Amino acid sequence: MSVIDVLVPQDTVRRLHVVVAERLARLGHDVALVGVDAPGMAPVLENILRFERTALRVRLNSLLDAVPEPKLSPGRTDAALRLDLTGGGGPFASPVLAPRFAGSPSLSEAARLLMNGHLPDVDIVLDGDRSIAHAAPMVDSRLSILRGLDDVLARVATLLVDTAHRYLAGQADGRAGVRPPAANGPTAGEMLRAYALSTVPRQVAGAVKRAVCNLHRWDVSYRFHKGRRVADSGLLAGEPWITLPDDGNRFYADPFPFEWQGRHFIFVEDFPYGDGKALISVAEVFENGTATVPRRVLEEPYHLSYPQVFAHDGEVWMLPEGGAGGNLVLYRAESFPDRWVRHSVLIPERELFDATLLDHGGRLWLFATERDGHGSASDTLVVFHAPGLHGPWTPHAANPVTIDRAAARPGGRFTRVGERIVLPLQDGTDEYGGALGLADLVELDEDKVRLTVPVPILSPEKSTYPKIHTLNSTGRLEAIDCIAPVRRGRRRRSG
Structure with missing residues (x-):
């Protein structure tokens, strides 16, 4: 049994974080959610997702849903592995695995790509340096950013759990030496422009098509x-x-x-x-x-x-x-x-x-x-x-x-x-x-x-x-x- 700390923003624990921890625990690991002082999701993205839930009536039990009263633990010095789900890409004691969305630690980059009609790939990066696992998630809904992000995060959970388990068994070296391209998260203005100028017109066109055709x-x-x-x-x-x-x-x-x-x-x-x-x-x-x-x-x-x-x-x-x-x-x-x-x-x-x-x-x-x-x-x-x-x-x-x-x-x-x-x-x-x-x-x-x-x-x-x-x-x-x-x-x- 290996000790794994899952690092999450201490102010907002999401269902994704709990799912990752629970799956690793079922594989026999000693897993704890560790709260970290990190900003979490960008406020502009939070507002866009809230808009879709209300104005567009997107009903979804999402991996982005906040978890009430989560059980958080202090970091452990004997952790064999840390998983960084803070989205900030900050330095943590090695070894640490973290997801990258088209090269960025920020979920906002995945959202920006979806807003512009593109599909983000995901890498699991070891110590911020090299990718040791890669995924190209399918996105079933191209017109809802909330649904699209949920599809992407579902495969982050699948890939991260599998990669962590294999890494601790000495097996996760399939993409050794591959460095994901570095990318910063988008600004609030870039996200708003992408949603208004790309996503909304496609949503309108999609609604018209659905009204006219099967x-x-x-x-x-x-x-x-x-x-x-x-x-x-x-x-x-x-x-x-x-x-x-x-x-x-x-x-x-x-x-x-x-x-x-x-x-x-x-x-x-x-x-x-x-x-x-x-x-x-x-x-x-x-x-x-x-x-x-x-x-x-x-x-x-x-x-x-x-x-x-x-x-x-x-x-x-x-x-x-x-x-x-x-x-x-x-x-x-x-x-x-x-x-x-x-x-x-x-x-x-x-x-x-x-x-x-x-x-x-x-x-x-x-x-x-x-x-x-x-x-x-x-x-x-x-x-x-x-x-x-x-x-x-x-x-x-x-x-x-x-x-x-x-x-x-x-x-x-x-x-x-x-x-x-x-x-x-x-x-x-x-x-x-x-x-x-x-x-x-x-x-x-x-x-x-x-x-x-x-x-x-x-x-x-x-x-x-x-x-x-x-x-x-x-x-x-x-x-x-x-x-x-x-x-x-x-x-x-x-x-």
């Missing part, structure tokens, strides 16, 4: 290819795509083709407007390219998506995304394709998203993103492995493998391209569902996970193809989905 919807398209898939070429060129029509009261997304006994099916996320959650439906696709209207096959009290269907040990299984339910649940086809029964919980009490199965090296592996109670579900890659489908499933020693909005969340099945193993990965740099890249799995065992930097999928004209979200294929059938906003009130005929 922005968060997708189209599913499919085709029978002639031997050259998107994963083979990185291009959407080739045979024409056919759109799976909806009735205007729902949208379909996350298509997973599956071939069974000579017949072709596409399982999809089926999201009726107004329901607040999606379910799983299936359409049959015929050789002439026509498809049946998707019909419901699986529903839970919580949101379901990403219906990964596969055959294993003579049975047909489905492993859908059900992160809102808090468990990764495996379903078995009792009567394919229409009747599915809950078979087992593979990984309990974890918020896992888009868990993607791989059979490799004599073991089964699951790649997924995890939301650890706060922040986005699209930036923290975790891996699990097991001797067989029914477990036991073991968390990988490298978890979290990466925190990267452009290279963490799976966007479809692993695909073998010659000797390569290719994984589609979602790129949330511009927005959720904004792009998809293809990464090669180059190293995987019980100690290491290594993927290449994803290469964006390109259009037939070899320009980056925007807003593709999922890519899957099986046999001759492949499918994609893309963001496709439509005007409110528009109705589309179902095929």
